[in-house]
Amino acid sequence: MVVVQVIVGGLLLGAVYALFSSGLTLIWGMMNFINFAHGEFVMLGMYVALLVVLWAGGGPAVFGIAAALALFTLGVGIYAALIRHVLRGPMLAQILSSFGLALLLRYTAFWIFSANFVSLPQTSLAGTLNIGGIFLPIAQLVAGVAAVTLTIGLHLLLTRTTIGSRLLAVAEDRTAAMLMGIRPDRMQALAWGLSAGAAGVAGALLATAYPWSPSVGETFGLVAFVVVALGGFGSVLGSLYAGLIVGLIQAVSAFWLGAIYKDIVVYGLFVALLWLRPQGLMGKA
Amino acid sequence: MLLEAKSVAKAFGNFWAVSGADLAVEEGEIIGLIGPNGAGKSTFFNCLAGETMPTSGRIAFNGQDVTRASPEARARAGIGRTFQVPTTFEDMSVLHNVMVGAFLRHPHRGDALDHARRIVALTGLRPEQRARSLGTPGRKRLEIARVLATDPRLLLLDESLAGLTPTELHEAIALVRRIHEMGVTIVIVEHIMEVIMTLTKRVLVFNQGHVIASGTPEAVVRDEAVIEAYLGRAHRRHQES
Amino acid sequence: MSSTPGPGLTLARVRGTVGWGLFAAALLLYPIVFADAFYRDIGVTFLLAAISASAWNILGGYAGQVSVGHSMFFGLGAYPPLLLYTLFGWSPLVGVPLGILLSIALAMAIGMPTFRLTGHYFSMATIAVAELIRIFVSTWAFVGGAIGLQGPATARGWWDVTFRSELPYYYLFLAVLALVLAVTAVIERRRFGFYLRAIKASERAARSLGVPVRQTKMKALVLSATFTSVAGSLYALKTGFIDPDSGFGILVSVQMVIVAALGGAGMLFGPLLGALILIPLQTATNTWFGGSGSGLTYILYGGIIVLIARFEPGGLFELWHRLAPRRWRGGDAA
Numbered sequence: 127m128v129v130v131q132v133i134v135g136g137l138l139l140g141a142v143y144a145l146f147s148s149g150l151t152l153i154w155g156m157m158n159f160i161n162f163a164h165g166e167f168v169m170l171g172m173y174v175a176l177l178v179v180l181w182a183g184g185g186p187a188v189f190g191i192a193a194a195l196a197l198f199t200l201g202v203g204i205y206a207a208l209i210r211h212v213l214r215g216p217m218l219a220q221i222l223s224s225f226g227l228a229l230l231l232r233y234t235a236f237w238i239f240s241a242n243f244v245s246l247p248q249t250s251l252a253g254t255l256n257i258g259g260i261f262l263p264i265a266q267l268v269a270g271v272a273a274v275t276l277t278i279g280l281h282l283l284l285t286r287t288t289i290g291s292r293l294l295a296v297a298e299d300r301t302a303a304m305l306m307g308i309r310p311d312r313m314q315a316l317a318w319g320l321s322a323g324a325a326g327v328a329g330a331l332l333a334t335a336y337p338w339s340p341s342v343g344e345t346f347g348l349v350a351f352v353v354v355a356l357g358g359f360g361s362v363l364g365s366l367y368a369g370l371i372v373g374l375i376q377a378v379s380a381f382w383l384g385a386i387y388k389d390i391v392v393y394g395l396f397v398a399l400l401w402l403r404p405q406g407l408m409g410k411a
Numbered sequence: 412m413l414l415e416a417k418s419v420a421k422a423f424g425n426f427w428a429v430s431g432a433d434l435a436v437e438e439g440e441i442i443g444l445i446g447p448n449g450a451g452k453s454t455f456f457n458c459l460a461g462e463t464m465p466t467s468g469r470i471a472f473n474g475q476d477v478t479r480a481s482p483e484a485r486a487r488a489g490i491g492r493t494f495q496v497p498t499t500f501e502d503m504s505v506l507h508n509v510m511v512g513a514f515l516r517h518p519h520r521g522d523a524l525d526h527a528r529r530i531v532a533l534t535g536l537r538p539e540q541r542a543r544s545l546g547t548p549g550r551k552r553l554e555i556a557r558v559l560a561t562d563p564r565l566l567l568l569d570e571s572l573a574g575l576t577p578t579e580l581h582e583a584i585a586l587v588r589r590i591h592e593m594g595v596t597i598v599i600v601e602h603i604m605e606v607i608m609t610l611t612k613r614v615l616v617f618n619q620g621h622v623i624a625s626g627t628p629e630a631v632v633r634d635e636a637v638i639e640a641y642l643g644r645a646h647r648r649h650q651e652s
Numbered sequence: 653m654s655s656t657p658g659p660g661l662t663l664a665r666v667r668g669t670v671g672w673g674l675f676a677a678a679l680l681l682y683p684i685v686f687a688d689a690f691y692r693d694i695g696v697t698f699l700l701a702a703i704s705a706s707a708w709n710i711l712g713g714y715a716g717q718v719s720v721g722h723s724m725f726f727g728l729g730a731y732p733p734l735l736l737y738t739l740f741g742w743s744p745l746v747g748v749p750l751g752i753l754l755s756i757a758l759a760m761a762i763g764m765p766t767f768r769l770t771g772h773y774f775s776m777a778t779i780a781v782a783e784l785i786r787i788f789v790s791t792w793a794f795v796g797g798a799i800g801l802q803g804p805a806t807a808r809g810w811w812d813v814t815f816r817s818e819l820p821y822y823y824l825f826l827a828v829l830a831l832v833l834a835v836t837a838v839i840e841r842r843r844f845g846f847y848l849r850a851i852k853a854s855e856r857a858a859r860s861l862g863v864p865v866r867q868t869k870m871k872a873l874v875l876s877a878t879f880t881s882v883a884g885s886l887y888a889l890k891t892g893f894i895d896p897d898s899g900f901g902i903l904v905s906v907q908m909v910i911v912a913a914l915g916g917a918g919m920l921f922g923p924l925l926g927a928l929i930l931i932p933l934q935t936a937t938n939t940w941f942g943g944s945g946s947g948l949t950y951i952l953y954g955g956i957i958v959l960i961a962r963f964e965p966g967g968l969f970e971l972w973h974r975l976a977p978r979r980w981r982g983g984d985a986a
Contacts (some may be wrong), residue, residue, distance in 0.1 A: 212962060218713075223957075226953075229906060229950055322678050363939055390784060400769075400777050400780075502966075515862040
C-alpha cells in the first residue's frame, strides 16, 4: 500500500508541476522565449501566500487568489519593462535578461526572507484523509485537484475562448495577427501575466502542503524545464501529462533510490530527452 | 545541364505547396520564377536552396544529387542564395560581411580580404560601413556581394529587388546583369515585371503548386493560363468576349 | 565613417599600443607594488575571473551560444588534481590534463545533440547538466561528497604548486590569462573567428554561405571547455580545496557570464574589463557587509545583468564605442 501512496502523492505533486509548467510552455510557444526566472515566480507565489496569512489571516482561497493576482501583475510588469525590449534583440540579451531576473528575484528573496525554511501556519486544509489504507494529507489532495482543474482551465481558455484564440494567433503568426486587428504587444503582456499568475497560484498551493525557502525557485525552474521538454514546447495539455509523469517519476525515485537521488533522476530525464526526443511527447520541435 | 529539378513536390501535412515541378537550367542562363502569392514558387525556391527538403522528387546540380544536401553543402558545391528579408550580419562591417563569404574558397585571411575588397568595389558599397547603418537597398546589395564572394556557379535570388525606388532598381538590375556577364547562372524569383522582362530570357510561371507555363517573358505574359492565374477566370472570359 | 588606416604607424595605433603597454606593465608590477597579501589575493581573484570569463567568451560572446552552466567544466578541471592527490599522493598537476580530457568529453556529449536544435536547447542543457553533476558529486563519497576534497597542505616540492606567498600564483595565472587572450586574438583574425561571429549574427545566413555551423560551434565549445577546465584547475591549485558548490555551483557559472557580459561579450578585452570592475566591487561589498554581503552581491549581479540585457547587450565596451568621440577610438582595424 505504501507504493500506492507514493504514486498518488507523486501524481498530486505532479499536477502542481503541470500547472506552473503550463505557464512556462505558454511563453515558450508564443514568443520562443525561455524564462529562466519561472521557478522564482512559483517561489514568490509561496511567499505571497505566507504574507497574506500573516497579515490578513486569510484562508487558502484568499491567498490563492492573492498570489495569482500579485504574480499576474508582476508578470505583466516584467514584460512591459524588460521582455518587450529584449525580444527584438540578440539571443544573448534574451537569455541574460531572464537569467539575471532569476538571480535578482532569488537573492532579493534571500535578503528579505533569509535562507531559513518556512511553512504556512495551520490552515483549514490541515489533517489527513484515510482512503482505504492510503493516507493523503488534505492539503496535498486539494492542491493536486485544484492544479489539475486550473491547468485544464488554462487549456480551455486558450483553445475555446476568443481571447485565447487571439493569444494563439499571435503565437502562430505575429504579422497576420496584427493585420487582423489583434495587438501582439497586449497579447504577449497577457501571456506573461497568465504565465506568472499560474506559477503564483501553483506556489500558493504548494505552500499549503510543503515547507520552502528562496532556494526552491531554482529547483522548480528546472522541473518546469523538464516538464516542458517532455510535454512539448507550447502545449499546455502536454504539460499536464508531462507534469503528472514527472511527479510520478520523482516520487518513485525518491522511494526506491532515496530522497537525494530524486533530483538526479529528473534532471537526467531532461538531458536524456534533449538527446533523444527534443520535441517531447506532444509538441512541435 | 547545370541545375535539374525533376518532379519536386513538397507537402506540409496535407497541404501540397509544390506538387510536381520541373526545372532545367543550362549554365549561363538567367531564369525567372513568377506566380501569384501562395503559388508555391517560394517553397520550390527553398527546395532548390536547401532550406526545405522536398517530400519527393530529385534535384541535381552539376551532375551531383543535392536533393537532401544542407545549405552549407550546396554553398560548397557552388549554389548561392540571397534572402527575401535581408539577413546581413548587422554588427559587422560591409567588408567583414563579405569576408565571411570569401572565406569559403579562400581559407586564409589575406586572400579572403583581397577577394572581399574586389567584390565590395564591384557593388559600390563602402567597406568600413557597419551593416546596421545601411538602408534596405544597401543591405540587399550587401547580401548579393556577400554571396558573390563564395564564387557561386548558380545564384538564386529571392525577391532581392523588391522595395527599391526606380533609380535603385535600375542600379540593382545593372548589378545582376554584371554578375551574369561574369559567368554566373541566375535563377530569380520576382514579382516585379520590369525585372523579369529586362533580365530574364526564360520564365516559369507557378500556380497552385506546379508550373503552368514556361517560355520567353513576352510569350508567358500573353499566355491565357497565366493571365487567368493572376487575374482570375472573369478576366479571361472578358478577354474572350 | 573613417576609412581603414593602411599598415604602418598612425597616431591612434601608437596611442593604442602605448596604452596597452602601460596596462600590461601595471598588471606585471601590481603584486610587487601592492605587496600586502590582501591586495595580492584580489589580484589573483581578478586574474582567475578574467581567465574563466575569457574562456566563456569564446563560445558565449563570439558565437552567441550562451552557456549558463559553464561551471561544469570548471568543476571538472578542479576535482581531478585534488582527487589524484588525495587518492595516490600524486602531484596535483597530473590532474590538470585529466580535467581537460573530461571537459572535452562532456562538451562533445552536450554539443552533439543540442547544436542540431535552436540555441535555447543548448542553454537549457547547460544549466541542467551542471546541476546534475553538482548533485551527483555531492552524493558520491569517492570524490568527497558534500564535504569536498583538499590538496597538499604543505609543498613537497614545486610540483605540488602549493606556495605560501600569493606571488607565484599571480604570475602563473597571469601567464595563463595571456595565453587565453592570445588564442582568442588569433581566432578573432582568422576564418574561425569570422565564422563564430557570423553564427552569432545569423545562423541561417551563415549556413547559406557555406559555414559548417555545427562543427564550428563544437570547436568553440571544446576550446571554451578546455580553458574553463584549466581555470578550475588553477582555482583548485591555489585554494587547495574544492567542494560541489565551489566547483559546480550556479554562482560560478553566473560570475563567468556577468564578467564577460558586463565588459563586453564577444570582445577580446571585454572579460578583462568586466573583471576589473566586478572583482574589486565584489570584494568591497563582501568586506563592508560581512557575511550578508554575498547575498547583496548577487542581487547586484542580477540587477547588472538585467540592465546589460535591457540597455546594452554589448557591454561597457560597446557603450564606450557608442559614446566616445571617434578620434579616441581609432579606425575599425580589419
